[in-house]
Amino acid sequence: MNPKRRNRLLIVLFLVAGSAATLALVLVALNDNLNLFYPPDQVVGGEAPVNTPMRAGGMVLDGSVARADDGLGVTFILTDYQGSAFTVAYSGILPDLFREGQGILVQGKLGADGVFQAREVLAKHDETYMPPELVDIARGGGP
Amino acid sequence: MTLKEFWHRLGSPRWFYQISGHFGWAFGALALGLLVIGTFWGLAVAPPDYQQGNSFRIIYVHVPSAILAQSAYMLMGAAGLVLLVWRMKLADMVLATTVPFGMSMTALALFTGAVWGKPTWGAWWVWDARTTSMLVLLFLYIGLYALRQAVPRQETAGRACAVLAVVGVVNIPIIKYSVDWWLTLHQGATFKLTESPSMPPEMWLPLLVNVLGFYCFFGANLVGRLRLEILRREHGTAWVQELMAGGRT
Incomplete structure (x- = not known):
């Protein structure tokens, strides 16, 4: 050269x-600032701002979803399955993929009482894709 | 032909024009075959997803277009480097002709992502690291297109675009690793080099066929546009005049 x-x-x-x-x-x-949301340990640990609009995320704890008797109100617990969890209160239509054990992202404000008041709920999908019959096998139910 | 000879030959647009005719058709035929097979397989034969049902099938367009958007940019970065260092004419033509293709692929990836995001996430658009860096890629393509139109002198425009293309390559690893470096709503990569894909073969095989089909389409598109660009830029030379007059070179 x-x-x-x-x-x-x-x-x-x-x-x-x-x-x-x-x-x-x-x-x-x-x-x-580049992280889209706060994980449960930061919400519980006080690193997430209180009473400020922000996003938090986690997995919906099994058996924690409680729906109000009237209206669209719902509360559930988001956890990282490693000891940190916080309660979310939301009123509105949940995305189709919302279910227990699903990764969820909530947008709203964290109250001083530790309950997250969500304005918007988004479902986080992971990179795993499966045909329905394989899921039955994976859960031990048989096809 | 050794690599060094090939490199020297590439300096001649006329040589490239003469050898490339068949490549364009071959890529085009391969692309048509692969895309028809992959799309039919993906949309009609592959099983639905256990959570998303049929809406996951948009992956068969979304993932290939996102991969091609980045591959096309990498090619432009390489062409920009060659143009800046070796001043090869053909490199500037590659730089100019790849922009519309890459821009369309980026726009297609963003559009299909939004269409998929609404039913799956619950939002058309989220400002997470993956989607934002992909939007930056679209702006880079638009910038490259605008810059070339804005500078009247071809040589100056080529070099300015080359600098922008080369510097913009920095964005590519950010897109690729954004889902690993930061917390995002976008899921991790479907295909990884080190692990097997996180979906069964009857789902990822059609995706692979479509990715290859998109690459062949890119090849056909690039060769076709390059040949036109060569004729346009070299129209004053004797060999193009002769070709236009009906002679064969």
């Missing part, structure tokens, strides 16, 4: 390395 081209190559590489480094520093500095 002749010296002229080598110089150009070095300049381009320097440009890419420089912008990558800049962006990396920005992303590291913004790290907390």
Whole structure:
């Protein structure tokens, strides 16, 4: 490679390395803000802001879903299955994928009493896909 | 032909024009076959998902278009590097002709994602790291398109676009790893190099066929557009004049 081209190559590489480094520093500095939601341990541990609009997420604890007798009110517990859990209160239509054991994201405000008042509930889907008959086998029910 | 010879030959748009005719048709035929098989297999034969039912089938368009949006950008980054360092004419043509394809793929991935997100997540759009970095990719494509139109002198426009394309490559690993680095609503990768896919073969095989089909479509699209671009830019040369006059070169 002749010296002229080598110089150009070095300049381009320097440009890419420089912008990558800049962006990396920005992303590291913004790290907390780039997470879309607070996981249960941060909500319970007091790292999540109280009475400020934000998102929190977790898995719906089995048997924790309680629906109001009248209206659309519902409460459930979001957990990380590692000892942290918080209660969510919501009034509205839940997404189709909402069920116990499902990853859920709630948007709203955390009250001072530790109950999350949700304005919006979103279902988080994981990367696992299965045909229905395989699920029956996986749960031991047979096809 | 050695690699070094091939590299030198690539410097000649005329040589590329002469050898590429058949490649375009071959890619096109392969793309048509693979896409028909993959789409029929994915939409009609593959089983529905246990949670999402039939709405998961949008994966057969969403994942290939998202992969191609990023692959096309990587190709532009490489072309930009070649243009800046070696000043190869063909690299600038690749840079110019890939933009509309990559832009459409990015838009398609965002659109299918929104259509899938509404019934599955409960929202058309969420500002998480994956969706936002993908939106940045769309803006990069739009920027590259606009920049080329805005600079009147072809050579200057080419170099400016090359710099933008090369620097923008930094966004690609961010898109790829956004779901691992940050908490996002978007799920993790369906295909991983180190693990088997998290879905059974009757679901991922049609997806693989469609991904290959999209790649072949990209190949056909790129070769076709490149050949037109060569004729457009070299129209003053003797060999193009001769070709246009009906002679064969």
